[in-house]
Amino acid sequence: MRGVDQDGGVGTVANSGKNVGLAFETIEFSRIHKPGAYYLVRTGQLLRVPEDGISKGRGPLISYCSTDPVLVHCLSDDPWVPIGAARKMVGALGQAVRF
Numbered sequence: 001m002r003g004v005d006q007d008g009g010v011g012t013v014a015n016s017g018k019n020v021g022l023a024f025e026t027i028e029f030s031r032i033h034k035p036g037a038y039y040l041v042r043t044g045q046l047l048r049v050p051e052d053g054i055s056k057g058r059g060p061l062i063s064y065c066s067t068d069p070v071l072v073h074c075l076s077d078d079p080w081v082p083i084g085a086a087r088k089m090v091g092a093l094g095q096a097v098r099f
Helices: 083-092
Strands: 025-028 036-040 046-049 071-076
Touching: 036 083, 071 083
Parallel strands: none
Antiparallel strands: 025 071, 036 046, 036 071
């Protein structure tokens, strides 16, 4: 897995040697600038960010505080992607599904 670069840019996620044909944006939580369904890398939880949860020109309207970088994978631009589909995406990557 490749995470966020020094500029907080996009990385790709691969499944431990298995090519599943999936790649997701990996960004820091504070750099979420668009609605979507996001997977919290550290906890395995799903975060739904609707359009009204984003402030124009800024990050999410909620704050997530941690001493470590909070990385998320953008699973879908649709914040309401069906939960079963989101679980399959995360499972196909070999990541822990905790939602």
